Amino acid sequence: MQAESKFLKQPQEFWANVKLISQKVGYTNRGFGTIKVPSIQDIESAYDKLGLDSSKIVLNNKITAIGSLLIEYFQFRADFLTNHIEPNLQNLTQAKALYTKLKAELNPTCPEPLNKQKGEKQGPAYFTSIINMLIEANSKGYDCNYDPKELSAFTHNNFPIRSLSRRVDGSFPNVINPIALWEIK
Known part of the structure; x- marks a missing residue:
């Protein structure tokens, strides 16, 4: 944009x-x-x-x-x-269809988190799962932290010089000197 x-x-x-x-x-x-x-x-x-x-x-x-x-x-x-x-933007039907298609094509091993809904609305968090599957499919074998639950830090000469104040939803490859960070809304 x-x-x-x-x-x-x-x-x-x-x-x-x-x-x-x-x-x-x-x-x-x-x-x-x-x-x-x-x-x-x-x-x-x-x-x-x-x-x-x-x-x-x-x-x-x-x-x-x-x-x-x-x-x-x-x-x-x-x-x-x-x-x-x-x-x-996707609607629920489109998100579910893409999730199902990618799951069948990619056969992912990455986490597929559930949404926070209860009852009949409970199920996979389609958007987060789609993102996780695409990252895994393109990671070229590198590790990925799909749910860090910790702050990210950047180092120089193996010494922390910057730390973020917010926890993110994912980091690639990990939270120390990440190449990519994301937050899913």
Whole structure:
């Protein structure tokens, strides 16, 4: 995906507001399955509830330049996710079909985790299993840690120089000096 040039070089303040507004107002319109574009009233209300000053976004009932840019970003994000990302997502039927096909073709030995559902919805975590099978099929015999449950570290001269603060869902070949890390959502 190419970044939208208009938003590419925005200052940290802009992204701090995007993240805060998104968290407090929400990302989707629940029940409608659409991406939310917060209104100025939504933003003012969220800032008021948090005890924050919204005057850089709305001043004397008029939207400011940064307020306009924020709304434009939220509209861009909603449009892009709806029209360019969503059409490429799998549904349950497609995921199950691909999982079944790959399992038959690849005969994997890697872990195939279960989802966290109960009852009739319980079963394989299709997306995670698909990823695991594809990684195993292309690993050329190298080890792979499919569920590290530990922090990753990078070394120089066999001495740790950087450690990540989050645990990841997988690392290749392992968590020390990984070539690739992934987190599955």
